[in-house]
Amino acid sequence: MADLNPDSATRIRPGEELDLAALTAYLNDTVPGFGTITACEQFPGGYSNLTYLLKTNSQEYVLRRPPFGATIKGAHDMGREFRVLSLLQSAGYPKIPEPVVFCDDESVLGGPFYVMKRVSGIILRAHTAPKLNLPAEIWRRASESLVDNLVQLHALDIQTTGLIQLGKPEGYVRRQVEGWHRRYVNSQTDDLPDMDALARWLTDHLPAENPPTLLHNDYKYDNVVLNPDDLTDLRAVLDWEMCTVGDPLMDVGTALSYWAESNDGPFEKSFNLTWLPGNLTRQEFADRYAAGSGRDLSGILYYYIFGLFKNSVVMQQIYTRYQKGLTQDHRFAGLLAGVRALARKGIQSIEHQKML
Template identity: 35%
Template structure:
């Protein structure tokens, strides 16, 4: 945990923030005043950046024995629609009321004057996020399998929520969701790239020509993967919180299953930039096929078209990652020395894998 220094990321005061060419991400006196207003702790604060997000940013804030998590969008200027903290907080409040394991929303700040963008505070959940290291309490072969199973079972529970009535129904229209996704991301490519990758248009055309009929309507998380789940700090494997709801909406539940399985690390599969929990390549974890089979056994949805949803997931991810790569090339991500430059080859790899799911190119034999 860092005590709060002056610097590019965090400054002590609003006056210091005004003197910077690039706005900071945290302004200590502004955050302190906001905590005072909402009765969170007393005394000085300490902060630590947490999570692996490439867009929205998350900080653990400690103050006088109290711990909360602050979540905000990136530095402006960026389209607010893609980093809507107010909507994200509202979604979590609604889902918590339906029994979904999400952190409690403590306070929401709509005033841009505080940090330059809206943000919210949520409760800190004690637990473990599984990424590059297998937690010791989940390391046995049985617990590895249980961890994978818990990922699927939590998704099934989310997709079972009735979205036809109440406030959840106001989150969007599930009708035409897949068609809108293809159209929206096709348009995003041209404004977010500075290079020619013909596979984007080719895959987009294939998706548009082969739209499956949605079998159900559900809350779609939009970035559902093991790395966005918080597991209990002791065995057995149990999901305590689902995180990062920035892309959630109402739509086709198989979009989440397609993303989960297409981005899930599996022994023998080629790596992509979305391999954020590589430990599932180890023995004991369920395979992609087993994840899908478990989901189907609990929902009875027909998974014949799952490769279409997997193609959509990786194609969208390639377009999103290309936006990050373009910002890095323009010098808009000066602190990014790893992820941004890796996307020069990473985006084409995503497109290649998407094309394999679509059957547009042959899948290499293992």
């Protein structure tokens, strides 16, 4: 079995460099004893916010900022993500990076950003995990741990912790369906009948909503930090930018829409590693969550379809930015094919009345 090394940063992509002089000056003014940045690198994963590793002589930090050129209202909200971490810290939830400072002065780096302490561990990414040759039993336990932690997140008392202030749970599902459809229309570049059909189906089949909980809204392997010596030990959950409160099955559906299986296509397998032998299937994920949470998941198909639609819209938005020349990251050139693939999967799942 290959060694599990901590998630590593690398050189910064062209056009995404930070002004280290301005950043150092700001951090020393606002964070007592921060020191001098001795190195700055970029984490290569992800398609949304940009994430950097900052090193000083005594500490490692992570900085997050929106993509250069991003103007999508409601997305990439650094202040809100920092606020979520602060609320979770106050609530005593331990599996988060410690928030350090938020900056909304765009004269520093050209956009808002925040800094948190780095959590040491491993992030399992789709492009590296197959090379690790981990036995099926390890993947089984790791995937079970991932589900169990989602159950724990949804068990947080949103009233006593103050987390209720992160959103308006009443009518959450309807607002989400309408909002993501609107985002798709605003970023559409091609005629995709499957996307239009999914939007109509979601609108016509709105479910009765479940009692609200905290929602992460982007829960998957590459948004958690694991202990490299024990992959069942989940040290931190990352990327809280879309966290809110609402129907917990919306969170489950989104997680399931990322959950590739062995018979899925190459695109689905390219952005998640759950197709590797030993991982739970989508249905096993749903069954384990239902058992742990006590919630009825007989209607999970709706939420899975929503997750596929939402992921398709996110890729469409990123592809549109690439088409407009607002980002030079060539990974984005093929995302339209991903939109088509997920939309088709959604249509086929509706036709077969099960998660495909």
